[in-house]
Amino acid sequence: MTARFRRVRLPRPRSLGGKLIWMLSAAGVIGAVAIMVMLAAVITPSFDRLEEQAVQGHVERTRAALREFAGKVESASRDYGDWNDSYAYMAAPSAAFERDSFSVLAMANLGMDGMAYVAPDRRIVIARWVDQAAGRDVPAMRAQLVKAIGGIDLDAQLGPRSSASFYIRLGDRLSAIGVARVRRSDGSGDPRGFVLMARAMSSKQLAALVQLPAVIRSDTQGTAWRMTTRPRTLSIAVPIAGADGRPVADAAFTVPRDLTLLGRQMLWLAVGGTVLLLALMLLVLTRIVARLVLRPLARIERHMHDVRASGTMRVLREERRDDEIGSLVTSFNAMLRQLNDLSEQLEAQSFRLGRSESAVAVMHNVRNALSPISTILSHGLIQPPVADRALLDRAVAELANDDVVPARRRKLAGFITAATQAASAARIERMAQLEIGRAALHNVLDIIGEQQQAAHERPPLDPCDVTDIVARNAAIARYSGEHSIAFSFPAQPYWVLANRVILSQVIGNLFGNAAESIAARIGAGGQITVTIAEAQHDVTVTISDDGEGFDPATAALLFQRGYSTRSHKSGGLGLHWCANSMVAMGGALRLESEGPGCGAHAVLTLQAAQAMQASAAA
Template identity: 50%
Template structure:
């Protein structure tokens, strides 16, 4: 009882782990045991029935081979009887001819006007026992009605039991020179166990009397006994062809099952052990180091950076860097907590980034929707069937032409669909790249004035035009110039501003209730070192008196906004880059114009005047 209680206590402690390490060990142990049981059951359910089905097919094949072998052996006798039935030879000459050219054991002839058969044996009349065997075969033939057996055909075949063995008999009707029936010719071959074994490739035996009316299959642990009836002239069994085959398929299946289960369990155990070591080395130990450092920070109150002796580029390395970044931010917030505008600026910047990310990712949703709604390509199974049929030599030319046309059309459709998907994926890749650039530049923008560099505003406009081209529920035509227009700006911030303005233009067009619209972009010639970009839409517009209020935080002319444009942020960003943003409209229903003003960056060696020209 004491030992049982101790075991129960140990199991209870294992089932109630006190740490993440104990939890992982318990989970891996339970997963390993359950996985081994499930794997063994799955392999048993898959492998055993499969090999049993293979054995059944093999057994059916042996039975079919036995029936075919018996039929072909008797058919040989029938062919010889039919071939020599009309040779107009005497019974003696007929027997001599057949014995000389073929492995025939007996030849019998019965004239049309007689009821007895004249039997000739290969061994000759003077051989020991020849007379008895001839009389035995004659009596067996006399019990048959040749006319009923042959019927309207010219010949037939059957097996005939005699006291001296089982004969495969071929019976044919002979005709005279005038074409009238003159009698019957019977050719008999003795079917022995040796003949049957040679035909089947297995050790076989002939059992008389027959064991049953139908095929019989009896299986033991290692052997399958197969019995196939040998049918006589009346269709009833007169003997049984019996042979044995090894259950090698099932035995092989059992060995495969055992090996598969053992190998799979060993592999599973190995993988679980490796996973346990990997979890300990790459997860639990780093977590322990982070926990100890956090306890030191909590105890001392000093925001000390986390120091890891290993330089890692995985998630834990990123976690350590993020943790240190968080500590640095907390340290800065301690020093700047009294500055409320700092917190407000960070909040507004975060909202702007989220909105910019939404705008940059908007084309992806539309691209995926277009891809899901694309027309279904031809079924691959139909194409495979068409190709398989084309490989046949006996196919009709008209059918072949139709199949070739079908396959060519399917391949063309797949090529067109693949090209369309590739083009949309390229657009999506650009959108994702822009999103990553927005996120990556956010930290730098939050604390310092954005650096300016030479960038092509035409290229930035073209990239952000996808926001309008893939707008939801509305078709928008975008017109923008292709000539380069170099300016001095922060490329990422300028791309966000232009993307926001495109998004605003799309929302203004959707607000009109139309299913189409137009956005035109004009790049004006440089003037006094400054360049203006005009984004013109035919959306709902706004009252001129609202122009100045549009740049106030949170203000919008629409109550159904899907995330807030942040024109206040756009204007501040343009000002930070040394530019300006202006909005104009003639009134409701007249569309709107957004004017971006930036510093020109001329080519080296060119003046502002030469660039404007």
């Protein structure tokens, strides 16, 4: 059985192409399943929430329509209640008032089916129910209205209000009731009873109000709205509250589940489209990987076999590619050229030898990078507090005292506010200084790490923005001495081909030398100006200062190991190391000055990144 199982087990691909195709297929299947689960987890709940919101909207609109319908009845009853004629009628009922204001025409104009005046002792003064279409009284409905009024405590129903509305059932009909106290037109006078108006509501009227096929049902169940879910529809019942708050009927309607059905359709369309898109992507990726990766790798492998068989270090014909394969071919050809080019070997050996004897120069760079940190810490230690803590505590304690006069309280509040703002400003300044110190410390770590990494290899050259490197070192150099130095440099980026860490050390060393020169000549603040000029293949960076300068005849001696123009300064290794580093990166460094007291110019020449890339492509 074990042998049979081994025969049916899928073989593992051994070639890189087979492995890539297998991994892409597995990733596609897993991705399709994951996307299906994700879409189901996102789309279905989202549309369920939308459906819940739509149902809640239907319920709220139904309740609003019922309130509006009852509110109109209440408004009509309030108009009759706050009326001098009604107030006089309740004191002395008259046939003239009943003929003018209680007629069928008057009730039709009001849109009311029933109407009654009730004395404070709940005695019916007059009541009437009319059929507006036929223009006649309906005694049976009047009797039901009078009976319903007898079962309602109108005074308790109104409470402190002057009017109220609610729904009652009169037989098999639902009616909206509006009741108001009978007062004078200006609202004065003791109430002399109540005026009550009723307006029947049919299912047709309810459907017109909620704009849904709604019906009124008497088999209400509970005070909360209910919903019955079916595959394609939702049946919703909204209870209609009576005078005592208990429901007297339900407003029932059925709505289609458009959102749920739309969500399901979107889910299946999204799943199907995603699976199809993944399949197309896998097919395209398979062909792209074969053309861009597998075929070039096979060509490199065949060339390596030819080189090993023939012993001839022929370079591989390069194709114009800027990706990893192009970099691999370039590196492979560079390796072959290095094996045949003795001058390249001698140059690399000379560079490594210069690296091995520059340990002291590295310490010089570390010293320059650590100098801003020492200055920042010293500045922080000697800086006095922005406010006396004891005085601030006394001000807070005095402000908490309720006996403090308002003028004194305002002064104390102003003092505390000013102290708080000063502390906040000091904290912001301290954080800015610490950020600069952290950048300087990172620079130290980069110097040490780069030296360890570069002990056995040439420095890697990559495109880097020399303007950004100048800006970073300028921010650090501001704290490298005791005097304030103003820096000026361009904001436009200039891209050069260099080692970012080594170039940063070179510029940092030159800034440190310029700052020392300014302090030696002026004894106060000075100016360091950086200009950058871009030629066709080179970028020239000029660092100018207004320091003590030097004799032009000694310019060549400045790059010698251990030489220094200032006897009170130790070192003499910075410019020696900077010059060697610039040569190692394919650039150059020279120093210029018009004489002592005239300042100095450090001119760095670097390879332009665009020119090198164009040269490599050619």
